[in-house]
Amino acid sequence: MHRFAALILVGFASLALSACGGGSGDSSTLPTGRIAFVSDRDGNQEIYVMNADGSGLANLTNNAALDDEPWWSPDGKRIGFKSSRGGRVDLWAMNADGSNPQEVTMDPALEGQLRWSPDGKKIAYYSFRQQSEGYLWVANADGSDPQSVLKAIHPANPDQGCAGGFPGGWFPDGQHILFRGSQGSNGALQICSVNSDGSDLKLLYGQNSVLATYPALSPDASRIAFTANQDGNDEIYVMNADGRDLQRVTEDDGYDEWPTWSPDGKWIAFYSDRDGDFEVYIVRPDGSGLKKLTDNTAADTNSAWSP
Numbered sequence: 001m002h003r004f005a006a007l008i009l010v011g012f013a014s015l016a017l018s019a020c021g022g023g024s025g026d027s028s029t030l031p032t033g034r035i036a037f038v039s040d041r042d043g044n045q046e047i048y049v050m051n052a053d054g055s056g057l058a059n060l061t062n063n064a065a066l067d068d069e070p071w072w073s074p075d076g077k078r079i080g081f082k083s084s085r086g087g088r089v090d091l092w093a094m095n096a097d098g099s100n101p102q103e104v105t106m107d108p109a110l111e112g113q114l115r116w117s118p119d120g121k122k123i124a125y126y127s128f129r130q131q132s133e134g135y136l137w138v139a140n141a142d143g144s145d146p147q148s149v150l151k152a153i154h155p156a157n158p159d160q161g162c163a164g165g166f167p168g169g170w171f172p173d174g175q176h177i178l179f180r181g182s183q184g185s186n187g188a189l190q191i192c193s194v195n196s197d198g199s200d201l202k203l204l205y206g207q208n209s210v211l212a213t214y215p216a217l218s219p220d221a222s223r224i225a226f227t228a229n230q231d232g233n234d235e236i237y238v239m240n241a242d243g244r245d246l247q248r249v250t251e252d253d254g255y256d257e258w259p260t261w262s263p264d265g266k267w268i269a270f271y272s273d274r275d276g277d278f279e280v281y282i283v284r285p286d287g288s289g290l291k292k293l294t295d296n297t298a299a300d301t302n303s304a305w306s307p
Contacts, residue, residue, distance in 0.1 A: 031267045034096075034306040035260075036060070036070035036079055037280050041298035047081055049096075052262065052282070052305070054293035060098030069302055072096075073116050076307045080104070080114035080123070091125055091143065096306075104143040115167045116141065117174050122196070124149075124167040124177050136165025136179055138196050149177065152198050158184035161203050162192035168215035168226075171241075176200065178215050178224065191215045191226055191243075204243035214258045217241070218265045219307075223285070225249070225259035225268050236270055238285050249287050256281075260305045269293075269303040 031052035039048050042059070045066045050057045061067040065085035072079055073093075080093045086103055091114045094101040105111050109129035116123055126135040127146070134150030149165060156163035162181030169178050171193070181192040183206065190206035204224065205212055212228040218241075225238050236249040236256045250256045254274030261268055262282075267289075269282045275292070278299040283290045294300040 029266060031262055031282055033263050035269055035280065035293070035303050036072065036306070037271070037294070037300055037303040038068050038070065039294070039298050039300045041296055041300070047079070050293065060094065069112050069114070070304045071114055071116070072304055072306045074118055074120050074307060080116065082112035082114070091123070105139070105146070106143070113167050115169050117170045118172055119174055122174070124170065124196070126166045134163065134165045136167060136177070136194070138177070149194060149196060149198050153201070156184070161206065162190055162194070162201055169217045171217065172221050178217050180213050180215055189213055191224065205239060205246070216260050218261045219263055220265055225261060225285070227257050227259065236268065236283070247285075249283060249285060251287070258302050260303055262305050263307050269305050271301045271303055
């Protein structure tokens with residue numbers, strides 16, 4: 001009987017581990033790291049952080065301004081974000097524990113989606129400061145020497161692909177930037193890449209009347225996750241970094257948005273309203289192992305996984 005009871009306990013443990021994404025019991029497949037996200041659970045839009053299993057929740061910002069779009073520095077020590085705390089919507093950065101917030105850009109124009117280069121010396125972001133030169137900008141990490149990346153193709157005509165420019169991240173070479181572009185003539189939002197000096201512009205994904213947004217590069221730079229309404233609803237997709245081998249990850253009636261990769265590339269975090277309000281979820285790139293990390297009546301959005 002003791003042997004039988006032990007077997008039952010082992011079976012239950014295996015089932016529990018599998019439910020958490022552990023498969024056959026290999027703990028290395030469980031999600032690790034921390035996830036920053038945005039929530040209005042306290043009545044105002046703030047940035048929070050939690051462990052990759054949903055535990056250890058901590059509030060990093062606490063002010064009357066709107067704080068949004070968190071993103072981790074390559075060394076995991078800082079979090080960049082968008083905030084209106086300075087009286088305008090600019091880029092900020094703070095320590096990973098929420099201390100020492102510092103303003104990175106100080107322009108009257110709307111700016112957001114800070115993305116550090118792999119060495120942490122540059123940032124890419126969107127800015128409306130000079131819309132005739134596009135929205136994709138690069139600068140030094142302290143915000144100095146801002147330069148428009150796509151000015152060579154602006155003012156854009158309706159047939160110009162990859163116009164606009166909202167960054168998703170940097171490729172490992174520290175030169176090329178992944179971003180969301182657009183083409184007015186076919187009503188498409190596209191996934192593109194470009195060198196930070198504006199050269200080597202490439203269309204990676206684009207279909208007529210399909211809106212593709214929020215591209216994110218996997219840690220090994222082999223794959224790109226993004227949101228698209230290709231099948232009539234906003235879902236998460238994954239493709240190779242060259243745009244080939246498109247795979248659908250999620251499939252439901254809700255809106256699945258803003259994918260971000262785990263540091264080992266085995267999971268994708270995203271937010272979805274599939275249960276009636278926006279919550280943060282994780283899922284494997286093949287669509288298995290779906291797990292909800294937050295569960296409340298607030299809107300939990302814009303998750304970002306630490307390196």
